[in-house]
Amino acid sequence: MKQRRLGRNGPSVSALGLGCMGMSEFYGIRDDTESTATIHRALEMGITLLDTADVYGPFLNEELVGRAIRGRRQEVFLATKFGILRSDDPRYRGVCGKAEYVRSACEASLRRLGVEVIDLYYQHRVDPETPIEETVGAMADLIREGKIRFIGLSEAGPGTIRRAHAIHPVTALQSEYSLWTRDPEEGTLEVCRELGIGFTAYSPLGRGFLTGQIRSFEDLPEGDYRRSSPRFQGENFAKNLELVNRVEMMARTKGCRPGQIALAWVLGRGEDIIPIFGTKRRSYLEENAGALDIELTEADRRALEDAFPIHGAAGERYQEFMMSLLGR
DSSP: OOEEESSTTSOEEESSEEEOGGGTSSSSOOOHHHHHHHHHHHHHHTOOEEEOOTTTTTTHHHHHHHHHTTTOGGGOEEEEEEOEEOOSSTTOOEEOOOHHHHHHHHHHHHHHHTOSOEEEEEESSOOTTSOHHHHHHHHHHHHHTTSEEEEEEESOOHHHHHHHHHHSOOOEEEEEOBTTBOGGGTTHHHHHHHHTOEEEEEOTTTTTGGGTOOOSGGGSOTTOGGGGOGGGSHHHHHHHHHHHHHHHHHHHHHTSOHHHHHHHHHHTTOTTEEEEEEOSOHHHHHHHHGGGGOOOOHHHHHHHHHHSOTTOSSSOSSOHHHHTTTTO
16 A cells, blocks of 8 residues: 655555545445445555544444454554534534533543544634634643644635644645545645645545446435535536546546546645545445556646536535535
């Protein structure tokens, strides 16, 4: 497994990370047995970076990952997140970055994961009501206490990244980045590179859309989060499907899968970028890992970027409230 450094002064981890969110929620029926087998297969393949969060499940995903890595902790670079709040209402989302909440959330994640230290701890979304200095200061305290090793942010804007980094070095920023979500190219990647912060790209497959396996709205199972996602609705779906057809054409010429092309493009955007793809099946895990062997020429990259210009996808990434938390 190829390795990449997480930031200028951070640790080396696998060039691809495994996102575990869909194993517990959002993408159809759970299968903890297959999900556990997928995590084990990832470790066998040398994928060391596992990504979870307290909000996934909620809480169930950290417990699943914790069980899966029991006895194999030394093989894992473990990332989790705090800051998005849930309630009994499945539609509710809130955010919190207050210092006392940071500490209590970390203690709870450590218990669920069954570990003594979290390798990379992200603030999942910036809390507009709490100064980033307070949140990152609390995270720095956790480092001094040996409860976390590195600090991360997610979907933070350039100004916030600079303020956070001035309090304590930020090792990684995680934001959505793919052919159909190129927003980080509008200043965020530039700031990360200036400050030596690594970039972990979530949803590099466009929530599965760029794999070409979703041809109609009915392909999404009942209860699937994407059924309420703006990019999967009506005319947006049809327009985005036209974009996916371009990826499929290139995949046919190279004798590979569309998802491998999409991942290869993200990998090719810089050695400081680590795509975090999500899957709960071993077959897709192995297929996605094959992206490391795909070579895109400069002409290939230009063709993809011409087909997928910045803001070229139809529809917003999220519904209104979650959109309001991006780039803060």
